Amino acid sequence: MRIICEENLNKKLLDLYHQLQTEHGTLKWWPADTPFEVALGAILTQATAWRNVVKAIDNLKAADTFTPEQIHAISQDELEQLLRPSGYFRMKTKKVRAFVEHIVERPMQVMFKQNVPELREELLSIYGVGPETADSIILYAAEKPSFVVDTYTYRLLSRLGWVEGNFHYARLRALFMDNLPHDVELFNEYHALIVRHGARVCQKTPECQACGLQASCDHFFNRI
Ligand code: SF4
Structure with missing residues (x-):
């Protein structure tokens, strides 16, 4: 290009x-209540319309499975069923699980203390987080300029x-x-x-x- x-x-x-x-x-974007919900939305919206992301997020909320710890605690099958409306749900389940595993060890508020290049590098090191997802998380969840x-x-x-x-x-x-x-x-x-x-x-x-x-x-x- x-x-x-x-x-x-x-x-x-x-x-x-x-x-x-x-x-x-x-x-005045982004339609989410918390930085974690923004990050989840940024992963789930890959290759699908936002309305499908909303359905998957509503499923997680209805199942009272909406914190990183709660998502981390359920099985692969259970998570797949909850994320099914988001499309490519098996792959997205792996991506959500990888993200959640990372932030259970290293909470988002700790990651967000870094400057943009450092934070971007860390996000890109997580399975399933590509450049657009990383920049969406940095801009809309961490509220830093990327x-x-x-x-x-x-x-x-x-x-x-x-x-x-x-x-x-x-x-x-x-x-x-x-x-x-x-x-x-x-x-x-x-x-x-x-x-x-x-x-x-x-x-x-x-x-x-x-x-x-x-x-x-x-x-x-x-x-x-
Ligand atoms: S919709 Fe607007 S920006 Fe897009 S091609 Fe037409 S004139 Fe150009």
Whole structure:
């Protein structure tokens, strides 16, 4: 993946943020009550819609199995049944179990005392925690500035004409990390706005007629 527009990226990124805010308002993510619930959601949402994550989390709550210790204490089969609605439930059960085993030994509040690179490295060392999951946990659970990118981010920036080539997580994240102030609220809201825009407007088949970014979008001009 190559960054095409390298000039004034700081201003361009802030302009895009304000345009998305004008389109979608203030979102105030993440829909969870505790840092542990955020982390659990970040693992369970891999390759599935959020509504399926909610069903799995509701199952855990209904079974009174919602602390790391309680999840750690139940069997693999029991946990698989509770997580079944989240899709790929056998693999996700292994991932949740690996995460819980880690934080039973080393609680999240202890891990979260580290700076972002140290915390990121520790999270990435846990089975099932990839870069997007690690950054989601850092940003939305630890409330530290680590920008989260995903396929919505890639699709939007490639359609706008800012990047080309195949999706590359580290390069796309660096584009935001290197050109924006490291501000938790900004990162939190920016990622949420990109996801909202990708889910409702700049979808696989984009709804360009309903999009306020037309004037700055290569994809839109190439279509007309
Ligand atoms: S104009 Fe169309 S392609 Fe461009 S960002 Fe908007 S929805 Fe996506």
